[in-house]
Amino acid sequence: MTAPLFQRLALIGFGLIGGSIARGARLQGLAGEIVATARSAGSRARVAELGVVDRVVETNAEAVKDADLVILCIPVGACGEAAQEIAAHLAPGAIVSDVGSVKAAVVKAMAEHLPPNVHFVPAHPVAGTENSGPDSGFAELFINRWCILTPPEGTNADATDKLGAFWRGLGANVEIMTPEHHDKVLAVTSHLPHLIAYTIVSTAQELEGVTSSEVLKFSAGGFRDFTRIAASDPTMWRDVFLNNKDAVLEMLGEFQEDLSKLTRAIRRGDGEALFDHFTRTRAIRRGIVEIGQDEAAADFGRKHPQLGKTAAE
Amino acid sequence: MTAPLFQRLALIGFGLIGGSIARGARLQGLAGEIVATARSAGSRARVAELGVVDRVVETNAEAVKDADLVILCIPVGACGEAAQEIAAHLAPGAIVSDVGSVKAAVVKAMAEHLPPNVHFVPAHPVAGTENSGPDSGFAELFINRWCILTPPEGTNADATDKLGAFWRGLGANVEIMTPEHHDKVLAVTSHLPHLIAYTIVSTAQELEGVTSSEVLKFSAGGFRDFTRIAASDPTMWRDVFLNNKDAVLEMLGEFQEDLSKLTRAIRRGDGEALFDHFTRTRAIRRGIVEIGQDEAAADFGRKHPQLGKTAAE
Structure with a gap:
């Protein structure tokens, strides 16, 4: 021993x-x-x-x-x-x-x-x-x-x-x-994603014309993915944003610019710009799975129950 | 039969x-x-x-x-x-x-x-x-x-x-x-989340000072969750945004307002506002899990390998 x-x-x-x-x-x-x-x-x-x-x-x-x-x-x-x-x-x-x-x-x-x-x-x-x-x-x-x-x-x-x-x-x-480089890297791989997730989840809670029950029921269209990290510990995340303010605000600026570009493409009906953008982002997912930082299985490997013939009645 | x-x-x-x-x-x-x-x-x-x-x-x-x-x-x-x-x-x-x-x-x-x-x-x-x-x-x-x-x-x-x-x-x-109500509901539970995910993934690809290798390595901080839906079929999603433009732009406007509010709280160091916000969003995750629209298991039920004592050498 x-x-x-x-x-x-x-x-x-x-x-x-x-x-x-x-x-x-x-x-x-x-x-x-x-x-x-x-x-x-x-x-x-x-x-x-x-x-x-x-x-x-x-x-x-x-x-x-x-x-x-x-x-x-x-x-x-x-x-x-x-x-x-x-x-x-x-x-x-x-x-x-x-x-x-x-x-x-x-x-x-x-x-x-x-x-x-x-x-x-x-x-x-x-x-x-x-x-x-x-x-x-x-x-x-x-x-x-x-x-x-x-x-x-x-x-x-x-x-x-x-x-x-x-x-x-x-x-x-x-x-x-270095601490400074760490804070910049994590601002993009962790802090900005949490901020965005926290935002979109609250946006969905307060809409006119769409009930919160509908938001929950139809969340498998993509929304539910965001709710997971928006369920993280509030104290921890308050402190993160208060203590890494500059790097987070910098990344948020970059994000806003990119969002404006995509918004403009949608407004103008520029299908080619959208298609090009959506094609590029596929590669990064493959990279993450290849280096073992996420599941290769579809849908994070979420489980699916079996179909029984009785369900067809 | x-x-x-x-x-x-x-x-x-x-x-x-x-x-x-x-x-x-x-x-x-x-x-x-x-x-x-x-x-x-x-x-x-x-x-x-x-x-x-x-x-x-x-x-x-x-x-x-x-x-x-x-x-x-x-x-x-x-x-x-x-x-x-x-x-x-x-x-x-x-x-x-x-x-x-x-x-x-x-x-x-x-x-x-x-x-x-x-x-x-x-x-x-x-x-x-x-x-x-x-x-x-x-x-x-x-x-x-x-x-x-x-x-x-x-x-x-x-x-x-x-x-x-x-x-x-x-x-x-x-x-x-109705088709119109569907398009509004899905704009928030599916289209906006995809748009945001597509945006943040491209933001992370084009940063100065943070390499794409670092983005991949440290993606388990939250970012990897977004890469999954940003890996969805580009043709399908181009068509979604071209064909549900009005509802998507409306939801995007709501999202931008909420993001501005959070950004302001970060800039001002308003910890109380951040904490309150992050506490409210936890409830919606619970609601989604309760009605069976997502896994109750932590981290979407992602698998974890076992620790072997040899790893401690």
């Missing part, structure tokens, strides 16, 4: 990501002990019930005691304050990380509180579902997904490598980039 | 929808004989190879001969011309239908060619995948989905009922509405 990568893993926050890390790390034996905490007493009680960590403690300060890996798994807007709370309690040499979907603002908010004798290696696993809470996590969430590390200049290379090994142990691929 | 609903079903066009009708109708015994045709010789040869219909013929005129149910399963822009081609060859009393995603324009384009001794009952099964072509169909596509019938005023009620029974035989629920 090989020794675990870390002696004690402290998870601050136990939602979808924290809960998935706990389950995966336990399954893979990546930590000798897993200690977790959560903000609400109800969540802590639920985590204890689930039995997927070794200990549940009440405070962030208590959680990080003697931990050689500390991961903040909380909304990005709460990371600065949490860093401040744990700073005085961190073990020398500990690796401190997070899982935030925004990096530049979070790195800044956390870094100013952390003592010089710990290694701060920010991370963002690009994976998730629309669910949240202690029950929503699962060990397989990170398999074949990418985890982006954004170590500040001067970060100990061994610490970065060790955190990378941890994420690979959870099944993820690891990439390193 | 009960007699089939129709003696001879003629399918004009054999893409995702035509091919799914053929497979479902055969499985359920809904037609004594299924005759199909397709525009290209290559597609016809493939349909014959697949062996899911009784006969493949070369022309639309030939296909409809002696058929008591004729369904046009072709892009909406091609329906008028096809109606003209088959008009003189239709059997008296035949039911003529289609599967177009737009109704008002198609009904008009077809109706003017059809003889008074047939029953024209336009239909739109709200179901699909991103795939197209003769191989893409499957018998279960319509199960628990809605098929909307838009019979013009004065349509024979028995014909409407009989076509409804056919669709129920394929597993669908049936609803009747």
